[in-house]
Amino acid sequence: MSVEQQPRVPPGQYVTEKWPVLHYGTVPKVDLARWDFRVWGEVDSPFEIGWQEFRRLPRTKIQTDIHCVTRWSRLDIEFEGVPIRHILERARLRPAARHVIAHAEQGYTTNLPLSALEGDDVLLADVADGAPLTPDHGYPLRLVVPQRYFWKSAKWLRGLQFLAADRPGFWERYGYHNDADPWLEQRYSDE
Amino acid sequence: MSSAGPAAEAARRDFSQALNAKGHAVENARQAVATLERAFADGALERTPEIDQTLDDLRRALAQDEGQKLGGKSAEAARFIGRRLERLIEQA
Secondary structure, eight states: OOTTTSOSSOTTOEEOSSOOOOOSSOOOOOOTTTOEEEEEESBSSOEEEEHHHHHTSOOEEEEEEEEOTTSEEEEEEEEEEEEHHHHHHHHTBOTTOOEEEEEEGGGOEEEEEGGGGOSTTOEEEEEETTEEOOGGGTTTOEEEOTTSOGGGSOSSEEEEEEESSOOOOHHHHTTBOSSOOGGGTOOBTTO | OOOOSHHHHHHHHHHHHHHTSSSOHHHHHHHHHHHHHHHHHHTSSOOOHHHHHHHHHHHHHHOOOTTOOOOTTHHHHHHHHHHHHHHHHHOO
């Protein structure tokens, strides 16, 4: 199928103008004075930065579509934040690094292959549609990986851990698909 | 080697009944966790590191700060993790 013929919305999805709020537990309370973001694992330059330093990192905007495993898609949402490419360069990944675990508040984790971070549309986002993220959408920071179902775009992000071997995250341990490609409808691991 | 005997079987049955009772998945899971903790305390079932991690995940999914609503995926997490626990305690 040519690019022109490719449908805009993956199979099994419907388009909504809303941005549904879906998470487990409750929305964490965040104190920016105590907030930090950590990068560690298979990297030569692990680092930990606070909110003020994070805000001074190089920034970009993207416009993209997002697809939730629960079947809603939202089109043309604008995210602003730090390109993941900058984080990878600063951390100086070792050749052994092949996978990443995103760590978020309340012990939430999700896993991705390093290859999923290669796109220019992968961000650490703190702004959506021109406004700071709201608490229920991940304030102050979330990962944005538009090419995967949106549970991989962890809200309330606090760190990235680079690994040589894959390790399942929270939902992946309990039945969500490890790869989560919306175009292949990789929703659950037993399908 | 899994726990055997009437107490172990009763504990597994009680956990499944609590988890799959009519009602809200979150409340059922809370009851099921309480049932399981009693079974561990009584020695009817034995903990394993995997059960402990799974229980920790379930508690996080069910954690509710005062005055806040639970997120829309707490019920799904309760069902998914509860099913995993059912399988794990078959070997516990």
